[in-house]
Amino acid sequence: MTPAVVIIGSMALFWAAFLGVVVIPTVTMPDRPSDTWRATSAAEERGRRLYIADGCVYCHSQYVRPQDWAEGAQRIARAGDYARQQPPLLGSERTGPDLSQQGGEHPDDWHRAHFTNPRHTSPASVMPSFSFRSAAQIADLTRYVQSLGGKDADLRVARQQHWKGLAVAAYANGPDANVAWIHSKVPEVWRKMPNPYPATEASLARGQRIYELYCVGCHGPSGDGRGTAQPYLDPPPLNFALLRRNLIEGKYIGGVLYYQIMNGITGTAMPYFKTQLESAKIWDVSNYVAYNFIGYVDYPLRTDQIDAAYENAEPPPPKGFVKDQP
Ligand code: HEC
Ligand code: HEC
Numbered sequence: 001m002t003p004a005v006v007i008i009g010s011m012a013l014f015w016a017a018f019l020g021v022v023v024i025p026t027v028t029m030p031d032r033p034s035d036t037w038r039a040t041s042a043a044e045e046r047g048r049r050l051y052i053a054d055g056c057v058y059c060h061s062q063y064v065r066p067q068d069w070a071e072g073a074q075r076i077a078r079a080g081d082y083a084r085q086q087p088p089l090l091g092s093e094r095t096g097p098d099l100s101q102q103g104g105e106h107p108d109d110w111h112r113a114h115f116t117n118p119r120h121t122s123p124a125s126v127m128p129s130f131s132f133r134s135a136a137q138i139a140d141l142t143r144y145v146q147s148l149g150g151k152d153a154d155l156r157v158a159r160q161q162h163w164k165g166l167a168v169a170a171y172a173n174g175p176d177a178n179v180a181w182i183h184s185k186v187p188e189v190w191r192k193m194p195n196p197y198p199a200t201e202a203s204l205a206r207g208q209r210i211y212e213l214y215c216v217g218c219h220g221p222s223g224d225g226r227g228t229a230q231p232y233l234d235p236p237p238l239n240f241a242l243l244r245r246n247l248i249e250g251k252y253i254g255g256v257l258y259y260q261i262m263n264g265i266t267g268t269a270m271p272y273f274k275t276q277l278e279s280a281k282i283w284d285v286s287n288y289v290a291y292n293f294i295g296y297v298d299y300p301l302r303t304d305q306i307d308a309a310y311e312n313a314e315p316p317p318p319k320g321f322v323k324d325q326p
Helices: 003-028 044-051 066-069 110-117 133-149 148-174 175-184 201-212 238-243 256-265 279-296
Strands: none
Touching: 044 133, 110 133, 133 148, 148 175, 175 238, 201 279, 238 279, 256 279
């Protein structure tokens, strides 16, 4: 091979790559906004600058790929979603969740607690604390993440605000009226759905682990709603002891817990866990909450009381436990 062939060959390779990754995409993907795109406000733009300065992009992508349906994605990214963004913040690391549809996933008070210290709302989080940012800067960052998803995000944010108004008003009516209001949103079929999983020792141990990983920052170690996130949240996290005197039809049904943990309570900081916890884990943590904080479980503690259970019989339940079988 002569030097001329090496030089001309490498130049040809370079320009072929340039044509493939720069020229063709630039020509075929005009800067035309997608159906959900909208212009950003001044506060959102300030938040975007902070997002770049604080290195959020090193942990968060803003690009839902076609293979991300399994992660619970709502919308696959389109070229027009990034129109007029300089630079587009696609990101390549996915240490944290993808944020391209983040707007309206949580209400603002959740973000205030989370940016101050992510462990407040997500006890096992590796995201750094941004408490060195001023309240005004955290507000700008919040406006920015609430805008992600464009017009779709605006609809979700409006829904959060609508329900926030109702949730705050219900909380102001006193603890029992508040619980009654929350329960009035649980569909009839779930109010009657007993827990299909026995609250065995193993289930309660799994439930405790899940509670410590996901719930303790808000509801607190004793379930009284006084986790470290509590000062930031309005309405504050629920004190589970209240549910003892607010039983439904004389008992506390696992399905009521399950429904709320699965879907969250829109307008409050209570997040949905349907994309983070599989069904069995939601029942386990429901068992843990019901057994430890409400003192009532609607399914046997002993697998030998279940027809066709494959597990071995368990020792009898501890004393002082209220049991009711479906
Ligand atoms: C070291 C990696 C890391 C950095 C840097 C980081 N995050 Fe996170 N982020 C995470 C992880 C992990 C989670 C999931 C656990 C949690 O909720 O904290 C998360 C969660 C989030 C969530 C909640 C997502 C959801 O759907 O619940 C938002 C919003 C968020 N981060 C925004 C930001 C912003 C804005 C910045 C920069 C100011 C940032 N993050 C910096 C790792 C990171
Ligand atoms: C970021 C804070 C936060 C986290 C994390 C959180 N919750 Fe909540 N939770 C709340 C708030 C706020 C409410 C509703 C308060 C209100 O409207 O009065 C609530 C309400 C509930 C309710 C409704 C109870 C009822 O019957 O009325 C249940 C059940 C519940 N949470 C369980 C859990 C479980 C289990 C976890 C963990 C898997 C969890 N929560 C994680 C904040 C949180």
